[in-house]
Amino acid sequence: MLRGRAFKFGDGISTDHIVPGRLAHLRSNLPELAKHVMEDADPTFAARVKPGGFIVAGRNFGLGSSREHAALVIKLAGVSAVLAQSVARVFFRNAINQGLPVLICDTARIDDGDELAVDLVVGVVNDITNGNKLYFSRIPRVMLGILDEGGLIPYIQKYGDFKL
Amino acid sequence: MCGVGKTLAEKILSVKTGGDVRPGDTIIAGIDLAFVQDTTGPLTIRQFEAAGFTHLAEPQKAALFLDHAAPSPNRGLANDHELLRRFARKTGCLIYDVGEGVCHQIVAESLARPGDVIIGADSHTVTAGGLGAFATGMGSSDTAVAFALGRTWLRVPESVRIEMKGRFSEGVGAKDAILSLIGQIGADGATYQALEFGGDAVAAMSLSSRLTMANMAAEAGAKVGLFPSDEITRDYLAEQGRAEHYRPISPDPDAEYDRVINLDVDSLEPVVARPHAVDNTAPARELKGTKVQQVFIGTCTNGRLEDLAVAAGILKDKKSVVRLIVAPASRRVLLVAIGAGYIQTLVEAGAVVLPPGCGACLGVHQGVLGDGEVCLSTANRNFKGRMGNPESFIYLGSPATAAATAITGEITDPREVI
Numbered sequence: 001m002l003r004g005r006a007f008k009f010g011d012g013i014s015t016d017h018i019v020p021g022r023l024a025h026l027r028s029n030l031p032e033l034a035k036h037v038m039e040d041a042d043p044t045f046a047a048r049v050k051p052g053g054f055i056v057a058g059r060n061f062g063l064g065s066s067r068e069h070a071a072l073v074i075k076l077a078g079v080s081a082v083l084a085q086s087v088a089r090v091f092f093r094n095a096i097n098q099g100l101p102v103l104i105c106d107t108a109r110i111d112d113g114d115e116l117a118v119d120l121v122v123g124v125v126n127d128i129t130n131g132n133k134l135y136f137s138r139i140p141r142v143m144l145g146i147l148d149e150g151g152l153i154p155y156i157q158k159y160g161d162f163k164l
Numbered sequence: 165m166c167g168v169g170k171t172l173a174e175k176i177l178s179v180k181t182g183g184d185v186r187p188g189d190t191i192i193a194g195i196d197l198a199f200v201q202d203t204t205g206p207l208t209i210r211q212f213e214a215a216g217f218t219h220l221a222e223p224q225k226a227a228l229f230l231d232h233a234a235p236s237p238n239r240g241l242a243n244d245h246e247l248l249r250r251f252a253r254k255t256g257c258l259i260y261d262v263g264e265g266v267c268h269q270i271v272a273e274s275l276a277r278p279g280d281v282i283i284g285a286d287s288h289t290v291t292a293g294g295l296g297a298f299a300t301g302m303g304s305s306d307t308a309v310a311f312a313l314g315r316t317w318l319r320v321p322e323s324v325r326i327e328m329k330g331r332f333s334e335g336v337g338a339k340d341a342i343l344s345l346i347g348q349i350g351a352d353g354a355t356y357q358a359l360e361f362g363g364d365a366v367a368a369m370s371l372s373s374r375l376t377m378a379n380m381a382a383e384a385g386a387k388v389g390l391f392p393s394d395e396i397t398r399d400y401l402a403e404q405g406r407a408e409h410y411r412p413i414s415p416d417p418d419a420e421y422d423r424v425i426n427l428d429v430d431s432l433e434p435v436v437a438r439p440h441a442v443d444n445t446a447p448a449r450e451l452k453g454t455k456v457q458q459v460f461i462g463t464c465t466n467g468r469l470e471d472l473a474v475a476a477g478i479l480k481d482k483k484s485v486v487r488l489i490v491a492p493a494s495r496r497v498l499l500v501a502i503g504a505g506y507i508q509t510l511v512e513a514g515a516v517v518l519p520p521g522c523g524a525c526l527g528v529h530q531g532v533l534g535d536g537e538v539c540l541s542t543a544n545r546n547f548k549g550r551m552g553n554p555e556s557f558i559y560l561g562s563p564a565t566a567a568a569t570a571i572t573g574e575i576t577d578p579r580e581v582i
């Protein structure tokens with residue numbers, strides 16, 4: 001069970017919003033890079049986010065570049081999951097590979113600041129503030145396996161190959 | 165009715181896996197090429213090492229490109245370049261150092277073959293779909309594992325057929341076609357799907373134009389953007405000195421598509437994407453009066469010979485009234501453009517020529533915009549902050565629109581100046 005506060009964002013949050021290309025020189029200094037997470041979407045987010053918090057976005061979250069740093073810094077910032085109406089494919093894969101759950105659900109029913117509890121096993125988001133229950137779409141099996149191990153690298157270390 | 169025909173994506177992946185794959189299947193596919201560039205490569209190497217790998221599955225099927233921040237603008241990136249060079253020495257993989265050009269251009273010129281499965285730690289890996297390769301972007305972890313195992317898992321995508329009919333009129337090209345399509349279907353219009361381009365207009369399209377359109381399949385969220393492999397592909401491969409890599413590939417006539425979108429090429433006009441989204445499109449003529457301070461011609465979308473030829477044709481004996489930055493997509497493009505006189509023409513018109521590579525595209529070095537400044541760029545993305553400054557504005561257009569805009573200093577439909 002994951003628990004934390006919702007931080008709301010709109011549609012079309014790109015990897016440039018999440019970690020701008022101009023910060024490429026910080027990519028080998030991840031803690032420093034994480035201080036800039038979501039900077040071009042909300043410059044106050046990095047300072048406000050608390051461990052366990054959720055990014056709650058609209059459509060097509062994570063579009064743009066294939067930089068895995070986007071998923072990585074969100075995880076480093078302590079975010080426990082990304083909830084969105086839809087997610088760009090490379091970001092989706094990168095997040096799972098980093099052990100960051102990405103849940104597709106009707107985020108319009110969540111307000112900024114709501115307290116959420118997410119049950120990954122049952123597949124439900126409980127919005128404690130307004131009492132809504134949102135069911136999210138099934139994550140493909142191979143990805144669930146990767147998520148279970150905390151990411152692709154630990155998964156490969158354990159199994160040595162992909163298990164379909 | 166369940167047909168038996170296959171789309172291009174299903175055909176390539178079926179041959180690859182020796183099976184009969186269908187959309188929605190999860191498969192494990194052997195990789196013909198896996199590559200990284202200098203901003204995603206360092207994390208790839210760290211993940212490769214973190215997993216305990218020491219050897220590549222096949223060194224000749226792994227490539228590193230130093231193109232995004234090349235030559236390096238600072239110490240951090242210079243050290244990243246060194247990390248990549250060391251990895252190449254240790255593992256024996258291919259490396260293309262500073263000045264060779266943008267990864268996707270080199271992949272098209274030298275590496276991709278029709279029917280290949282290619283993954284790259286860069287979203288525009290889809291560019292090689294212009295040659296009929298199933299080429300898709302992934303992250304650093306996936307690429308690290310592909311380096312080591314020589315395979316990856318894939319979900320077989322549904323396909324969307326883009327039926328292109330007619331002929332391009334003067335001043336209108338592949339960039340206008342793809343911007344117009346993205347404007348129509350939206351930046352998430354083909355998420356997880358394969359875009360498959362076909363129709364009589366495609367049969368007449370140059371390989372360079374096909375690469376431009378396949379490149380921007382990423383901007384509709386697609387997993388791949390595929391063109392058939394035909395005589396044009398064959399001639400291109402022969403020109404690049406690798407005729408033996410040609411293999412014809414076409415979709416079955418009874419292939420099943422998620423949907424078919426008709427793109428009437430005859431009626432296309434120059435299109436521009438406005439800040440800060442690629443699907444925020446408008447006809448170039450409607451943006452007349454929008455002043456720009458910089459024009460950028462280059463990138464994996466429009467930095468090829470054909471693009472420089474179009475720009476030089478428009479700028480011949482003219483002067484750019486704004487900063488004009490040109491970055492050829494590869495050393496090969498630069499050399500041929502010098503031989504053909506295009507570089508001379510562009511420099512006489514006032515252009516600054518950057519080394520082959522990504523140039524001003526991603527805001528890590530030369531060509532960063534000032535606060536409030538506006539750029540007309542031939543790149544594929546205009547997200548806020550993309551060119552290094554979130555207080556600036558990027559419009560995307562074709563090389564013809566870029567050249568026309570450089571002459572007038574405001575966004576200009578190229579048909580007004582040719």
Ligand code: SF4
Binds near residue numbers: 232268288526
């Ligand atoms: S030219 Fe631009 S879009 Fe293409 S690979 Fe380089 S940074 Fe990416």
